[in-house]
Amino acid sequence: MLSDPTFLIEQILNSLQFSMLLFLLAIGLSVVFGMMDYLNLSHGTIYMLSAYLAYSIAGISGSYWLALLCAPVAAALIGVSLYYLLLQRVTQHGHLAQVLLTVGVIYFGTEMLRILYGDLPKGVPVPAALEGVARVLGVAYPKYRLFIISVGLVTMGVLYVVLERTRLGALVRAGVDDRVTAETMGIDIAKVFAGVFAIGAYLAGLAGVIAAPVFGVYTGMDVSVIILVLIVVVIGGLGSLAGAIVGSFLIGFADTFGKILLPEFAMVMIYLVMALALVFRPSGLMPARRFMAQG
Amino acid sequence: MEPLLRVDDIQTYLGESHILQGVSLEAQAGEVVALLGRNGAGKTTTLRSIMRITPPRGGKVMFDGQDLAGLKTHAVARAGIAFVQEQRAIFPSLTVEENLIIAQRGEGWTMERVFDEFPRVAARRRNGGAQLSGGEQQMLAIARALVANPRLILLDEPSEGLAPIIVEQILELLLKLKATGLTMVLVEQSFALAMALADRAVVLGKGRVRWSGAAQELRAADDIRHAWLGV
Ligand SMILES: Nc1ncnc2c1ncn2[C@@H]1O[C@H](COP(=O)(O)OP(=O)(O)O)[C@@H](O)[C@H]1O
Ligand SMILES: [Mg+2]
Numbered sequence: 001m002l003s004d005p006t007f008l009i010e011q012i013l014n015s016l017q018f019s020m021l022l023f024l025l026a027i028g029l030s031v032v033f034g035m036m037d038y039l040n041l042s043h044g045t046i047y048m049l050s051a052y053l054a055y056s057i058a059g060i061s062g063s064y065w066l067a068l069l070c071a072p073v074a075a076a077l078i079g080v081s082l083y084y085l086l087l088q089r090v091t092q093h094g095h096l097a098q099v100l101l102t103v104g105v106i107y108f109g110t111e112m113l114r115i116l117y118g119d120l121p122k123g124v125p126v127p128a129a130l131e132g133v134a135r136v137l138g139v140a141y142p143k144y145r146l147f148i149i150s151v152g153l154v155t156m157g158v159l160y161v162v163l164e165r166t167r168l169g170a171l172v173r174a175g176v177d178d179r180v181t182a183e184t185m186g187i188d189i190a191k192v193f194a195g196v197f198a199i200g201a202y203l204a205g206l207a208g209v210i211a212a213p214v215f216g217v218y219t220g221m222d223v224s225v226i227i228l229v230l231i232v233v234v235i236g237g238l239g240s241l242a243g244a245i246v247g248s249f250l251i252g253f254a255d256t257f258g259k260i261l262l263p264e265f266a267m268v269m270i271y272l273v274m275a276l277a278l279v280f281r282p283s284g285l286m287p288a289r290r291f292m293a294q295g
Numbered sequence: 296m297e298p299l300l301r302v303d304d305i306q307t308y309l310g311e312s313h314i315l316q317g318v319s320l321e322a323q324a325g326e327v328v329a330l331l332g333r334n335g336a337g338k339t340t341t342l343r344s345i346m347r348i349t350p351p352r353g354g355k356v357m358f359d360g361q362d363l364a365g366l367k368t369h370a371v372a373r374a375g376i377a378f379v380q381e382q383r384a385i386f387p388s389l390t391v392e393e394n395l396i397i398a399q400r401g402e403g404w405t406m407e408r409v410f411d412e413f414p415r416v417a418a419r420r421r422n423g424g425a426q427l428s429g430g431e432q433q434m435l436a437i438a439r440a441l442v443a444n445p446r447l448i449l450l451d452e453p454s455e456g457l458a459p460i461i462v463e464q465i466l467e468l469l470l471k472l473k474a475t476g477l478t479m480v481l482v483e484q485s486f487a488l489a490m491a492l493a494d495r496a497v498v499l500g501k502g503r504v505r506w507s508g509a510a511q512e513l514r515a516a517d518d519i520r521h522a523w524l525g526v
Contacts, residue, residue, distance in 0.1 A: 170393040174386045181384040184346055185398045186372035186443060288388055 001260065009139045011256055017145050017214075019252025020152025024207035025225065026232040026244040027159065028200020034176040034239015034288050035193055038091055039098045042082070042105035044222030044229070046201050050075035050208030051217040052113055055122045064127035068209050075205025080198050110219045121218035124209075148210050155203065156245060163241050172196055176239040176288045228255065231270060235277045237284025246285050250277070297360060299324040299478050300345070300376075300447055305354030307337075307344045314340050315351065316502045320480070322447065327479045329493035329510060331486070331524055336499040338482040339381055342449045345480075346378050347371050359446065373400075377440035381451040381482075383432040385439075387425035391416060394424055394439055401444035409438040412468075430461035437468065447478045454485045466491060486526045490514060498523045 002008050029043045053074055054067035061067075082105065090097040126144045133140040163169035174182040175189045175196075182189050215221065228251055236247025250273055258269025277285055298321040307315035315337050322328045330338050343349045345356055347368050356363045363371055372378070386394055395406045410417035416434050419427060427435060433453055440448050453469070454462040462485070469492055473479065483489040489496065489510075496513045498506040500523040506516065513519065520526050 167393075167396055170389050170397050173388040173393075174397055177386040177388050178384055180348055180368070181380065181386070182397075183368035184348070184372055184378040184380070185439070186369050186400060187397065188367070188369045190367075 006139050009137050010141065011260060012253075013136065013139075013141050013145065013149070015253040015256040016152075017148045017252075018256055019248045020149055020155075021207050021211050021225070022229055022232050022252055023152055023244055023248035024155060024203045025229045026236070026248055027241065028197075028203050029229055030233045030236065030244050031172065031176065031196055031239055031241075032193075032200055033233065035172070035179065035189070035196060036091060037095075038087070039095045039102070040083075040087065041099060041102040041226060041230075042087070042109065043200070043204055044226030045106050045109035046075050046079045046204040047208040047211075047225065048113065048217075048219070048222035049078065049109060050205035051124075051212045051221065052117060052122070053205075054209040054212050055117075055124050055217045058124050064124065064213075067124070068206075071209045072202050072205030075208065076198050076202035079201025079204070080194065083197055084194075106222065109222070114219050117219075119219070121216045123216055124212035126213045144213060148214070151206070151210055155206075156241075159241055173288070228270070231274050233284075235274055235284060237281075237287025239288035240284075240286050243284050243286040243288075296323065298322055299326075299359055300480070301355075301357040302341070302345060303355040303357070305341075305344055305351035305356065307340055307349055307351045309340065309349060314502050315344060317354070318344075318499065318502070318504055319354075320497045320504070320507065322478050322480055324446070324478055325476045326494045327473055327481055327492050329489040329496040330480055330482045330499065331489060331496055331513075332499035332505075333523065333525060334484075336523075337502040338499055339451055340502075341499070342378060342451055342480070342482065345371070345449060346376065372443065372445075375446040376449065377443050377445035377447070378449045379436045379440050379451060379453065381455065383429075383436040385424040385427060385432050385435055387423065389424050391420045391422055391424065391427070391435060394435060395442050398439045399442045403444045404441040406442060409441055413438050430457050430464075433457060433461070433465060434468075437465075441472075445477075447480070448472075449480045449482075451482045452484055453481075454483065454488050462488065486520075486524065 025043065025047060029040060032038055032040055050071045053071040057067040057070055058064050087101060090101050130144040130147050132143055134143045134146060163172060171187060171192050174187065175192050179189050232244065232247035232251050235250060236243025251270060254269045254273045255266065258266040262268060300322040302318060302320045304317045304319050305315055306313070306317060318337065318341050320328060320330065330341060332338050340349060344351045347363060347366060358374055358376060361374060363374070366374070392406065395409065399406060410420065413434050415431055416438055419431060437453070453465050457465070466488055473492060481489060481492060493510040495508065496510045497504055498519060505523045506519045
């Protein structure tokens with residue numbers, strides 16, 4: 001199978017596309033964890049909610065682009081409200097309390113959406129401008145999927161510049177490295193964190209919208225993806241952009257090619273990658289460097 | 296005259312342990328006050344209490360006429376207090392320049408001016424914080440405190456773990472800063488370094504003030520030094 005170049009190129013593009021969705025979800029989860037030590041499993045709920053919002057907005061207005069513009073913003077607002085009204089109450093109480101609370105939010109979100117939208121999966125049509133195929137290295141590949149890859153790459157580029165090349169990015173990295181020291185320098189980390197949380201939720205919402213036309217909109221779409229996202233974060237290392245990128249590519253490719261090579265045991269491939277990564281680099285491949293700090 | 300910093304009978308707990316059991320100290324503007332005591336006496340906890348990293352449960356901290364009670368750590372810093380921590384706490388993911396850029400505030404000390412003052416730090420400006428030697432880290436930690444243009448610097452064991460020649464440089468630098476009128480509270484294990492800088496001294500033992508007075512008097516107070524400092 002893999003010796004057929006057309007098939008191989010297709011699968012590489014599929015892997016890239018899936019990697020981008022994983023990345024959009026992983027970066028928020030990872031930086032929020034790195035900065036506030038908060039394990040927010042309901043991050044996937046924001047992704048799912050945004051997909052449903054996109055379904056409604058596109059359905060009512062007939063415009064995918066309006067959905068792409070509005071749903072992630074709404075998702076970010078809901079995510080931030082959720083954090084400040086509910087989730088932050090257990091910030092100080094450790095990961096177990098955070099997991100319990102955010103799993104509760106997952107169930108709540110799933111049931112609410114089921115009540116509002118029913119049990120049947122929904123579809124969001126591909127926008128007219130991105131219908132059909134384009135040729136990549138001579139292989140016909142859906143334009144919309146190339147669009148997903150582009151959105152992911154552009155986001156990576158923008159985040160790289162903002163995080164690594166601006167004062168704001170330095171504030172975020174300082175917060176991930178050592179929150180207390182950043183505070184002693186007059187930096188209001190709670191404020192920086194609010195911004196980070198909003199951007200993380202926005203990107204999860206963005207992932208939800210762009211995934212909708214390809215993977216459909218259904219309750220449970222959050223849980224199936226959040227497990228892979230957690231693995232991405234663990235493999236890549238907490239709180240780091242480079243880690244989220246590398247982890248997303250590894251899992252995006254392992255998942256896609258695992259399903260081809262070992263269709264019965266697709267998850268085996270992923271766990272194998274995770275086990276290998278953690279054997280050699282227990283704190284992830286490219287963690288934020290906070291533990292190497294003081295000499 | 297009302298002192299710039301007045302710590303009045305603070306009580307600080309770490310978990311359930313009552314660590315500071317009534318610590319008081321004062322620093323007049325322009326003064327260097329040495330805070331001395333054996334390992335575990337509560338010196339770091341006192342500085343962390345002033346910064347409200349571990350807020351005291353009782354007592355009072357006044358800075359420049361303002362009660363710091365209720366402030367968050369970042370607000371204490373913005374009120375004009377800089378804290379150079381024992382472990383230096385240079386951000387490893389930030390370059391030397393970025394470590395300074397995020398701290399820069401107010402008029403006076405700028406990044407360029409500290410680079411003039413600290414050529415060794417300047418030579419490393421594009422390096423990552425994790426790549427510095429201990430001495431360079433300490434210099435950067437002090438530089439980072441300066442660019443915030445504070446009125447008071449809390450220094451926790453600046454000479455710890457450094458080679459004698461580096462300690463010499465740090466002492467010179469701190470003397471220079473003292474001459475500019477900067478107020479300092481200096482925690483030090485090196486009695487000689489503390490005596491070279493301090494106008495007054497406060498001796499802590501087991502979370503309480505055991506002695507306080509002019510630094511020169513402490514030289515003469517053999518019994519106090521033996522009992523609470525071991526020198
Ligand atoms: N997290 C903690 N919980 C309980 N006690 C602590 C904790 N951290 C430090 N201590 C104790 O607090 C006391 C004061 O510590 P510290 O202020 O660091 O002393 P110093 O800086 O004078 O060496 C020590 O006896 C230490 O054992
Ligand atoms: Mg100490």
